[in-house]
Amino acid sequence: MTMDDIIDFVEGLGDVLTLRPAPGDGSPEISWGDTFFYYAPDRIVPDRTQPFATIVTKNYPGDESSGLYRAGAFRVNIRAGKEAFIEATGRAPREQGVADLDAGAPDTVIAHPVYGSLAWLAVIDPGARTGEVTRELLCRAHTMARSRYERRSESTPG
Template identity: 60%
Template structure:
């Protein structure tokens, strides 16, 4: 799987806003070249929520290395949720794994920083994880959409409902 294939897959889902910060924008330089996916049917970057998935092209300071400095390397990060996290890691999100090699490619792993929030990741998804990565991204999308709809309906006044 390539970054463009992931972006194209996400573009096929209704209400997904794709943010791709570049040089010369107001986004922090560390984010340049990375991709952030939000559920936002109105096309406005949400201010009260995080993306439900990201694609990063570099290791971020303070987290274990995924060796993303290797040519054509990237990591897909997915807000998979507790159930999927347990299914793929064998433990709850609260238990931070200390023996994970985050440089392993084409393998579903706990996120190096956000595993406690139920995030999973895949470095360079390939033949073994392409289908799984798409399924996890779709589940994260569904979770984000559901959360958006719950919050939207709870913010309406009785007259709007």
């Protein structure tokens, strides 16, 4: 899977706002080249929420274990939820040792090296082994984001 394959797939899920920070748009330089996905039917970045998935193309400070310094390497990060996280890793998100797996292993579903304890999963360079599960996890993350959006919309006085 390429980054464009993933972006096209996620955008096809519906009501997705895709942010692709770039020079000159006011975004922090460190985010340039990365991609952030929000459930946003109104096309406005939701307040007080994180994206439901991201694609990063470089190591961030404190998050160097994935080895994204390699040319063309990228990591898909997915807010999987506890159930999907346990299915993928065999451990609860906050369980000791959940980040023990090789965070730099390509085409492998792993606990996110920084946000694993919050039930985020990651896949570096998804390929033949992880393409289908990556799509399934992205669908689940989108569904959960839509549910959160709808709950917030229902509870907001209007």
